[in-house]
Amino acid sequence: MHRANPIVLVFRGHQLLVDAAGQPPAAALARPLADAVLRQLDFAAGDGRRCMTVEVGRDTEPPPPLAFQHLKSLLDSLSATTLALAARALELLEFDRAHRFCGACGAPTTLTTDPPARRCSAPDCGREHFPRVSPVVIVAVERGPEILLGRSPHFPPGLYSTLAGFVDAGESAEQAVHREIHEETGLRIRALRYFSSQAWPFPHALMLGYQAEYEAGEIVCAPGEIEDARFFHVDALPPLFPIRYAMANLLLRDFCLRHDRPWPPRPAN
Ligand SMILES: [Zn+2]
Missing domain, CATH: 3.90.79.10 (Nucleoside Triphosphate Pyrophosphohydrolase)
Known part of the structure; x- marks a missing residue:
């Protein structure tokens, strides 16, 4: 486990926060955005590291010299490993946004991790909802x-x-x-x-x-x-x-x- 080295991916809609080289910045550089966080999820990156994905508000400005770029425009430049993480991160944020309520009974859901899911809070339902593909x-x-x-x-x-x-x-x-x-x-x-x-x-x-x-x-x-x-x-x-x-x-x-x-x-x- 590399506990000290989590990967942080910050999204504004479909735009990913990147540095001047078009790569996700070190977690510390994204810290000025802490107040703008709408939701965050963490998941296992596959190599033992944790990956945290964060969504910030649509009007959030990036801390210089960082920039938000649409993930589609980065598909050809990110490494296969980073791309796989970014794809998973974006899909998890979308899942989390779209499954606040249970599709079976309508009660609110709560986030669970490993694997990321949302569980219905109604005791007589308790259904788990997983990211859709x-x-x-x-x-x-x-x-x-x-x-x-x-x-x-x-x-x-x-x-x-x-x-x-x-x-x-x-x-x-x-x-x-x-x-x-x-x-x-x-x-x-x-x-x-x-x-x-x-x-x-x-x-x-x-x-x-x-x-x-x-x-x-x-x-x-x-x-x-x-x-x-x-x-x-x-x-x-x-x-x-x-x-x-x-x-x-x-x-x-x-x-x-x-x-x-x-x-x-x-x-x-
Ligand atoms: Zn339910």
Whole structure:
């Protein structure tokens, strides 16, 4: 145990307190924010250390030279260890905020630790509520040297990504992949294989990455959900990609490398 060295992660909404190097500061540097703390939880970091996550009010100013930065903007720069802690910390704060009352009987809940949970205070209920994880499938559909990419109406101009959607209750991840692709594009796919998973803490998704092959159908985009979807040749990919950390980026990278193309792709002449 490293009792003297807890990790402290301070959040203002989805923004994490970082130093000039974009890393969480030493706990002592965050002390000036003590009066602004709305909630705090501590949990085991996995290596024996304790990690404390703190939420401060939305109008809290960072003590110089520290700054608040959106966790999404830090995904590509934090170490895998720090990122995993920050993702867990943010999801626990969200859980704590959303489970103040028991969903079964409505009585107030109290926080418990190891594992973090909220327990109903009503003696005849006492139900324990645990942090929620929402599985999302995301899939790279390939047709020879082409990959299916689409864009939502809210994407920035030029950005395309692999298609994704939440797993429904009572559905397997594989069933969700087939359903989502058919709903969003009208296509049928085959040869589905699992790729990798990652936490996406905005607010509590677990991304399950898959690869599949095109089987049949013409693309018909789901109105309101998909603005455009098409097959892009490996030598003519769209100009903008999801951030490096994102599962869509990992799927695209794997697609390019399997076709002996560089990653990231060279800009077109
Ligand atoms: Zn209850």
